[in-house]
Amino acid sequence: QVQLVQSGAEVKKPGASVKVSCKASGYTFTTYGISWVRQAPGQGLEWMGWISAYNGNTNYAQKLQGRVTMTTDTSTSTAYMELRSLRSDDTAVYYCARGTPSGIHLYWGQGTLVTVSS
């Protein structure tokens, strides 16, 4: 069965960086892309971007351009999302999802809480 398992919770200081991993299993990793979606406490879902696991092409949300980098390691079927220059409003649960560029996300990871606090 398809599973996406994310890395554990993180606490970071403002200005630092965080890198969240998402290990996929149960399907051919390079057949689908991975989207990253975040959800601030009590707020809605926010699309952060998408990466093709086939060729590494990326689409990023405009507001995060320059601060976010999404990568994949096909040898371990793992996707990564790095967010830099963290601010308090980056505090959120970060989800990875097996997705298409058009926004179809059928399988989701369990979420990773990233807390940014001084």
Added chain:
Amino acid sequence: QSALTQPRSVSGSPGQSVTMSCTGTSSDVGSYNYVSWYQQHPGKAPKLMIYDVSKRPSGVPNRFSGSKSGNTASLTISGLQAEDEADYYCCSYAGSYVVFGGGTKLTVL
């Protein structure tokens, strides 16, 4: 890249039908048949309920249906059940990015 507009809340009694809207623009909902809907229970990951405007993934009850007219998409849930109480988010492709709605809280009375 503005969020799609959804009503903050809707409600209905068990057995009734409810419809919730999702309004975008001619750059997203109005231009592409790539509208999806997600159900999220508290503390859980979202679950895909509808994709490509009106298609249901395997395992989603046919009580859930989707449609679109112009810049507005809709999700209808018929035969409401207690377990349908959740937050619902619409999502649309917009050419090189994806945008979510702010979410609608469904209360089953």
